[in-house]
Amino acid sequence: MMEWTDRHCRFFHRLLTRRALIYTEMITTGAVLHGDRARLLAYDAAEHPVALQLGGSDPRALAQCARIAADLGYDEINLNVGCPSDRVQEGRFGACLMAEPALVGDCVAAMKASVRVPVTVKCRIGIDDQDPEAALDALAHAVNAAGVDALIVHARKAWLAGLSPRENRDIPPLDYDRVYRLKAAHPALAVVLNGGIVDLDQAAAHLARLDGVMMGRAAYQEPWRLLTVDPALFGAGAPFASPKVAAEALMPYLERELLRGTRLHAVTRHILGLFRGVPGARAFRRHLATEAVKPGAGIAAFRAALALVVDTDGQMAHTAAA
Numbered sequence: 001m002m003e004w005t006d007r008h009c010r011f012f013h014r015l016l017t018r019r020a021l022i023y024t025e026m027i028t029t030g031a032v033l034h035g036d037r038a039r040l041l042a043y044d045a046a047e048h049p050v051a052l053q054l055g056g057s058d059p060r061a062l063a064q065c066a067r068i069a070a071d072l073g074y075d076e077i078n079l080n081v082g083c084p085s086d087r088v089q090e091g092r093f094g095a096c097l098m099a100e101p102a103l104v105g106d107c108v109a110a111m112k113a114s115v116r117v118p119v120t121v122k123c124r125i126g127i128d129d130q131d132p133e134a135a136l137d138a139l140a141h142a143v144n145a146a147g148v149d150a151l152i153v154h155a156r157k158a159w160l161a162g163l164s165p166r167e168n169r170d171i172p173p174l175d176y177d178r179v180y181r182l183k184a185a186h187p188a189l190a191v192v193l194n195g196g197i198v199d200l201d202q203a204a205a206h207l208a209r210l211d212g213v214m215m216g217r218a219a220y221q222e223p224w225r226l227l228t229v230d231p232a233l234f235g236a237g238a239p240f241a242s243p244k245v246a247a248e249a250l251m252p253y254l255e256r257e258l259l260r261g262t263r264l265h266a267v268t269r270h271i272l273g274l275f276r277g278v279p280g281a282r283a284f285r286r287h288l289a290t291e292a293v294k295p296g297a298g299i300a301a302f303r304a305a306l307a308l309v310v311d312t313d314g315q316m317a318h319t320a321a322a
């Protein structure tokens with residue numbers, strides 16, 4: 001998620017779930033080809049499985065970027081057909097590609113031809129005055145014919161004229177039934193649902209009818225939920241007995257990053273929502289908000305914040321160690 005997630009966030013989330021697939025924020029083909037590639041595509045080996053999301057609409061550039069990412073070890077390449085920002089519309093990619101299914105098919109075909117890892121697409125159910133029945137079917141048909149490995153559908157339209165990107169994540173109504181109908185019409189296509197999924201009960205209900213679910217804001221704002229993903233959805237042990245133990249496991253990473261010159265806040269900003277309903281959660285957030293942002297803030301600030309949280313160790317069932 002642009003502006004929110006980065007490699008630090010992914011490393012932290014990977015501590016909380018070993019099984020869920022993690023996606024980068026969208027990175028444009030222009031940035032990969034002409035920007036600071038090493039920084040933009042950097043990730044830690046611990047993040048696997050990790051997918052790179054690309055923004056673009058030139059099949060050759062996308063194929064080139066997909067190859068670069070696959071060579072770097074990314075486990076999946078995803079094409080963004082859902083971002084509604086003005087910048088993206090000017091570049092003729094993101095959600096406006098919902099109006100150009102044949103071009104999206106060409107993009108997928110080019111990417112598929114250049115890599116062995118899965119190539120997926122993330123789209124909306126339509127844009128502006130498109131009929132979601134026809135628009136989503138046309139897109140699904142095009143990408144399916146091109147060999148796409150999965151279609152992730154943010155189950156609402158994007159209204160490109162008149163709404164801000166933020167409004168476009170809330171105001172157009174969610175239509176899960178449209179995504180269920182898509183799956184029914186294309187049983188062989190892996191269909192993943194995104195949009196408004198806030199807890200794992202909801203996720204499990206969708207999984208009974210679809211091939212996958214993607215959580216965005218809930219995962220970021222309430223990362224404690226990720227600690228139950230492995231037991232609840234994958235039948236595996238939770239990586240840690242409690243959010244506090246998971247936070248302690250982040251220490252070596254923090255120390256490493258601080259030595260590399262990363263500011264403490266760059267990592268800890270992703271952790272603020274880790275404790276919910278845990279005594280000391282607010283004090284933890286407040287301490288980090290004031291101390292971790294100070295120039296030169298070190299690991300001691302994180303330790304001190306963590307010391308304010310009561311450990312709920314043992315309250316979570318099904319840990320990996322159990």
Ligand SMILES: Cc1cc2nc3c(=O)[nH]c(=O)nc-3n(C[C@H](O)[C@H](O)[C@H](O)COP(=O)(O)O)c2cc1C
Pocket residue numbers: 001002003004024025026053080082083122154169194195196197214215216217218
């Ligand atoms: C700050 C922010 C940045 C986002 N950036 C991206 C992005 O780079 N690529 C993308 O596919 N979706 C992006 N999204 C959309 C989310 O991936 C997701 O589709 C949307 O928030 C709906 O899912 P949710 O209700 O689970 O959050 C972003 C969302 C937010 C809040």
